Amino acid sequence: MSHELGPDAQELIRRALSEEAGPSSAELDRIRRGVLGASLAAAALTASTKAAASGSWSSALLGAKLTAPIASAVAAGSLIGVAAAVASSVLGSPAPPGAEMQLVAPTPAAAGAGSRGLERGAVPPAPPPSAAPLPAEPTTPSSGPSAPPPSSPPISEEPQLSPIPVESLPTEPLAEPPVEPVRPRVRAPGAPPKPTPRAEPPRSRAPTTGSAPNSSAPNSSASNSSASTAAGGLAAELEVLERVRRELRAGRGAQALALLDQTSGGGQLGAERLAAEVFAACQAGRTERARRAAERFLRRYPAGALAARVRASCVELDRETP
Amino acid sequence: MTSRALLSTASALQDTHQPGALPLDFESVYHLYAAFVWRSLARLGVPSEQLADATQDVFLVVHRRLAAFEGRSSLKTWLFGIALRVARDVSRRARRRPTEPLPPGLPAASTDSPYESALRSEAVGLLYRLLDQLTPEQRAVFVLVELEQTSIPEAAEAVGANVHTVTSRLRAARKQFEAALRRHQMRHERRRP
Numbered sequence: 001m002s003h004e005l006g007p008d009a010q011e012l013i014r015r016a017l018s019e020e021a022g023p024s025s026a027e028l029d030r031i032r033r034g035v036l037g038a039s040l041a042a043a044a045l046t047a048s049t050k051a052a053a054s055g056s057w058s059s060a061l062l063g064a065k066l067t068a069p070i071a072s073a074v075a076a077g078s079l080i081g082v083a084a085a086v087a088s089s090v091l092g093s094p095a096p097p098g099a100e101m102q103l104v105a106p107t108p109a110a111a112g113a114g115s116r117g118l119e120r121g122a123v124p125p126a127p128p129p130s131a132a133p134l135p136a137e138p139t140t141p142s143s144g145p146s147a148p149p150p151s152s153p154p155i156s157e158e159p160q161l162s163p164i165p166v167e168s169l170p171t172e173p174l175a176e177p178p179v180e181p182v183r184p185r186v187r188a189p190g191a192p193p194k195p196t197p198r199a200e201p202p203r204s205r206a207p208t209t210g211s212a213p214n215s216s217a218p219n220s221s222a223s224n225s226s227a228s229t230a231a232g233g234l235a236a237e238l239e240v241l242e243r244v245r246r247e248l249r250a251g252r253g254a255q256a257l258a259l260l261d262q263t264s265g266g267g268q269l270g271a272e273r274l275a276a277e278v279f280a281a282c283q284a285g286r287t288e289r290a291r292r293a294a295e296r297f298l299r300r301y302p303a304g305a306l307a308a309r310v311r312a313s314c315v316e317l318d319r320e321t322p
Numbered sequence: 323m324t325s326r327a328l329l330s331t332a333s334a335l336q337d338t339h340q341p342g343a344l345p346l347d348f349e350s351v352y353h354l355y356a357a358f359v360w361r362s363l364a365r366l367g368v369p370s371e372q373l374a375d376a377t378q379d380v381f382l383v384v385h386r387r388l389a390a391f392e393g394r395s396s397l398k399t400w401l402f403g404i405a406l407r408v409a410r411d412v413s414r415r416a417r418r419r420p421t422e423p424l425p426p427g428l429p430a431a432s433t434d435s436p437y438e439s440a441l442r443s444e445a446v447g448l449l450y451r452l453l454d455q456l457t458p459e460q461r462a463v464f465v466l467v468e469l470e471q472t473s474i475p476e477a478a479e480a481v482g483a484n485v486h487t488v489t490s491r492l493r494a495a496r497k498q499f500e501a502a503l504r505r506h507q508m509r510h511e512r513r514r515p
Contacts, residue, residue: 004496005468005496005499005500006500008503008507009496009499009500009503012445012448012449012452012503013449013468013469015445016445016446016448016449017469019445019446020361020364020446020449021446022357022360022361023356023357023360023373023374023377027374028356028357030374031356031374031377031378031381032352032356032381034378035348035352035378035381035382035384035385036348036385038382039382039385039386268382268383303389303390
């Protein structure tokens, strides 16, 4: 190297590194719980449709309910948890035997607990998580105009919770880091909107309890900041996948496909989105497109529960396809 | 995970995870590298008030993709690559959402709270300010090589560029850093009575 750092620069770096502060242990624990909470939610919902795997994909969706971790994530106002839940509910995959998924409304205690927006998913302090309601914060899903509040699946009144050990949860191996932000799924101003099957007003995420936070309610700037950090791209992805899910549940594969075509991919739920394209194309009878999407999916994500479902879809893939 | 189990797993995680070695588990990776990820994000310019969220974003990806990690690069390099993408994402969002102007009469605030500012040492603060003078590409390479003592090939893998490009960026980053430090020293000298 022709140019090395001089002694002053090296001394500055040495001093700075020796004095540089890291996160507190409490902070680290909060982050860890947030990660595991969101992942639990995704895993539980991914598991939700395995119970119905013997039936059609659509029937699996219809029967899909959420388990305790999802309920906790929702109760926590967990954007990522709910996003993962909705995404997974679109795609479905194996569930533990007898696992019945039930999305429950946030309890008043859960809705009122928590201190900040960091815990986008919430789990007990140490794995395996217990089934106890988790302390969580009611966060606003998004403060930006371009990220509509995510919709929630229908909410049941039966908070029958059962724990799922973190260690037993499946992960979805991905070939690409899905951290690229998702552009807001809004049409350009002036662009004619493509026809959507039905216009539904945005719903609040937890509409069944009076104590549930309102997304438009004023909040502290700290929690707004935390929530909005995660909200932008993920909320948009969530919205799209939730709409796709509704179309597929209604048997309108063509509309689901159109929804996917109207929006751009490349976000954090890229695998779920691509799998949704496979299933939507199958339902719309567009087998060639389904086959291409399935091949693309399996090249990127050859392993995992979603890959198994893609292989089991309407497409017939070559044996060489991973 | 008990501390003993953590330590035994930790030995299998040091730097390069060999294919076929002990399976990586999230808890061990988190305990070993969460502080590293946090500091890397700070060095890459993520504002202090967003460090927790950004760290969480990194580990959401880690949790999801850990099973697919094949050990072709060091775990640290892999984590830094993810942190780099998250930091860019944070930066893009910040540009997209410009800060609203403060109401008249209120002083402009730094991104740190007074408490954080007090905690942050002069040397760390100066280091971060000098890093702010680098381009994002230069900064990533500089952080990896000069602060993390990463080799050039590993840095190249982390930032997704070839070795020549990384070498060139590092050279430019060093010059830029030195120049910024000299400017700071000159200002400091002028202020002295």
